[in-house]
Amino acid sequence: MSKKIAGPEIERLVQLLARLPGLGPRSARKAALGLLKKRQELLVPLSDALKIAVEKIVECPTCGNLDTVSPCTICQDPRRDPTLIVVVEEVGDLWALERAGVVNARYHVLGGHLSPLDGIGPENLNIGSLRLRAAASDVGEILLALNATVEGQSTAHYVMDQLVGLDVTVSRLAQGVPIGGELDYLDEGTLAAAIKSRRRV
Amino acid sequence: MEWSDEAIVLSVRSHGETAAVVDLFTRSHGRHSGLVHGGRSRKARPTLQMGNHVDATWKARLAEHLGHMSVELRRGYAASAMDDPAALAGLTSMCALARLLPERDPHPALYEVTLFVLGFLDDPTVWPALMVRWELSLLQELGFGLDLSACAATGVNDQLIYVSPKSGRAVSESAGEPYKDRMLALPRFLTSARDRHATRDDVAAGFALTGFFLEQRVLAPKGEGLPESRARILTHIDR
Numbered sequence: 001m002s003k004k005i006a007g008p009e010i011e012r013l014v015q016l017l018a019r020l021p022g023l024g025p026r027s028a029r030k031a032a033l034g035l036l037k038k039r040q041e042l043l044v045p046l047s048d049a050l051k052i053a054v055e056k057i058v059e060c061p062t063c064g065n066l067d068t069v070s071p072c073t074i075c076q077d078p079r080r081d082p083t084l085i086v087v088v089e090e091v092g093d094l095w096a097l098e099r100a101g102v103v104n105a106r107y108h109v110l111g112g113h114l115s116p117l118d119g120i121g122p123e124n125l126n127i128g129s130l131r132l133r134a135a136a137s138d139v140g141e142i143l144l145a146l147n148a149t150v151e152g153q154s155t156a157h158y159v160m161d162q163l164v165g166l167d168v169t170v171s172r173l174a175q176g177v178p179i180g181g182e183l184d185y186l187d188e189g190t191l192a193a194a195i196k197s198r199r200r201v
Numbered sequence: 202m203e204w205s206d207e208a209i210v211l212s213v214r215s216h217g218e219t220a221a222v223v224d225l226f227t228r229s230h231g232r233h234s235g236l237v238h239g240g241r242s243r244k245a246r247p248t249l250q251m252g253n254h255v256d257a258t259w260k261a262r263l264a265e266h267l268g269h270m271s272v273e274l275r276r277g278y279a280a281s282a283m284d285d286p287a288a289l290a291g292l293t294s295m296c297a298l299a300r301l302l303p304e305r306d307p308h309p310a311l312y313e314v315t316l317f318v319l320g321f322l323d324d325p326t327v328w329p330a331l332m333v334r335w336e337l338s339l340l341q342e343l344g345f346g347l348d349l350s351a352c353a354a355t356g357v358n359d360q361l362i363y364v365s366p367k368s369g370r371a372v373s374e375s376a377g378e379p380y381k382d383r384m385l386a387l388p389r390f391l392t393s394a395r396d397r398h399a400t401r402d403d404v405a406a407g408f409a410l411t412g413f414f415l416e417q418r419v420l421a422p423k424g425e426g427l428p429e430s431r432a433r434i435l436t437h438i439d440r
Contacts, residue, residue, distance in 0.1 A: 022218060116297060116428055117212055150251040150279050154293055154430065157286035161436070175283075187247040189280025196284070 010036070062133070064109030064126050066091050074098075074107060081105045083140040085133060087159065089113050089147060097145065105143070108133060113146065113155040125155070127162055134168050144172040148193075202268070205258045206230055207275065209315055211296045213249045215241055223249060223270060225257055226299050226315065231306040235259050235270030248272055250279035252292040252319060278319045287437035288322045290430045291332055295319075297428035298339060301419055311335075311342045329438055330390055330399035333407030336415065337391070345369065345418045347410075349391055352376055361392050364410055366417075385410050405435055 006014075010032065018028035035043040059065070060072035067073055074080065074094075084105035088094050094107050110125045134142055142163060146152040160170055176194030177186065186194075208225035211232065216222045221240025227233050235257070239245055248255060254276040261268030282288040299315065302308060318335045321328045340346055346369070351358040353370035354377075363377035363384035364370065371392070377384050387410065388403035399407070408431070416427055 114429075116430070117214065121429065148283065149246070150283070150289065150293060153283040154289055157289060157437075158433075160286070161433075187274060187277060187280075189247050189250070189277035192277070192280055193283075 062129075063107050064091070064111055064129075065094055065107060079104070082138045084143060085130075085139055085141070086143045086145050087130060088145050089152065089155070093145065093147075103143075110146075110155065110159075113149075113151045114158060115151050122158060127159060130159065131162050131166070134163055134166050139168055141169045141171060144170065146172070148173075148175050202262070202264050202266075203258070203260045204230060205256065208233075208255055208257045208272075209296075209299075209312070209319070210249060210251055210253045210255060210272075210279075211299050212251060213240065221245075221249060222267070223272065224300065225255070225270075225272075226302070226312060227257065227307075228309055228312045229307055230259075231308055232300070232302045232304050233257075233259065234304070235261075235268045237270050237272060245272070247277065247280070248274040250277070251296045252278045252282065254278060254316065254319065278322060282322050285322075285325070287325060287434055288328065290433040290437060291328060292319070292322060294428045294431035294434060295332065295335065297430065298336065298415070301339070301343060308342045311338050314338045325438070329404040329434065330407065332434070333388075333391070333399075333404060333411055336408075336411035340411065340414055340419070343419055345414060347371075347414065349387065358392075362387055366413060369414060385413055401438060404438065408435060 014025070014028050014032045017023055017031050018025045020028075023031060035046065056068040057066055058068070058070050060067055060070060060075055062071045062075045065072040065074060069076070081104055084103070085108050086097065086103055086105050087108045087110060088097065089110050089112060091109055094109055097103055108126065108130045110127065110130070112120055112125060114120060114122065114125070130142075133139060144156045144159060146156045156172060163170055174197055176190065176197055177183065183191065206227040206229050208227040210223060211226050212224040214222045216236060219239055219241050221237050222234055223237050223240065224232065224234045237245065237249065240249055249272065253274060256273045256275055258271045259268050278292065282292045295315065295318065302311075314335050318328060318331045321331055337347060347364060348370040349361065349364065351371065352361060352373035353365055353368055355373055355375075357373055360374040361371040362374045363372040363381065364387045365372050366383065366385055371387055372384060386406040388399065388406040390399040390403050391407060412427055412431070420426055
């Protein structure tokens, strides 16, 4: 029978850390040890930050983003283009676009994509609220920035159907050769998409 | 245990951080699952899209194990269907319905038909009718094949315009007349008049026919319904 090497509190900490994305039991143990070794510099501030996150971070009722204020900072920002709404699957996608700083618009987070296998249907996504937002008079364009996967594009087509009849332009991200991509190494699907969406120079 | 075979990707589910469990429809080994290490990587994702034609190698210590798979792309049907909502709905519906096949039971004839339909997904004048035929083949493989060759009542093979919802057999116009309200329509392109171009109404009647038997005989006993994407095919064909 194996001997216990730590109290239940430490075991619990390791178990919870192991449930985080990117961490397994071994790396969770390492992380727990690191936190316990640097109690004042890491563990206490982290625990305070987590407590504040639990208390203050909420989902924006307008766009589905996560923030400490409601509506979120992006929805409240008057410098953003109110005529353009960028639709993304997850908050992580919104963060990726914000990191790149390539679009100065407002967002709408669907909360996933249609996936019959996982039991995710239209009623599980924030599509109804998108339609309401798109119907507002100041919105002129809906940009569907969804993943170039079968599920992502099926969701995009579904969203397009829901926006039929509204006075908005619906656009989607281009698909093709990535920056730094060499044609020799690209899959045929990407090459076909690149050829299909070629443009005059 | 090890085999290599060609296959069509039916579904991909994440497993942990980096791996994926894929469900393939193989030519010689039927529907078969396996774990793909690195299946969620940037390199593997374009290959592991629903509907893609791939070469797969499966390895396991024992035959009943899930086993490990390595997959290489042959032809990316998913990418070419992504722009067309009807074709994408068709591809999704076909992959969802193919998952009704029992695991590890070879269905080479249906595999050939599946590959044939996928090859025509870029031609909207052809694939909807082919997909109806594919659903008929699926019913056949599942043991619920329809007999559309001759009238169930008279044995003649002309003027077949109905299908009996009870027997799944074709019925001629004269024999079916008294029961026509209860009969399912048999579109001409599914009878011997194969040269006839299938109109939108023919395709709709075809989908209604196969949908009825799929629902009643295959899905209802399992407590399931037809895939939502299947309903979208006709909506998009209309436009």
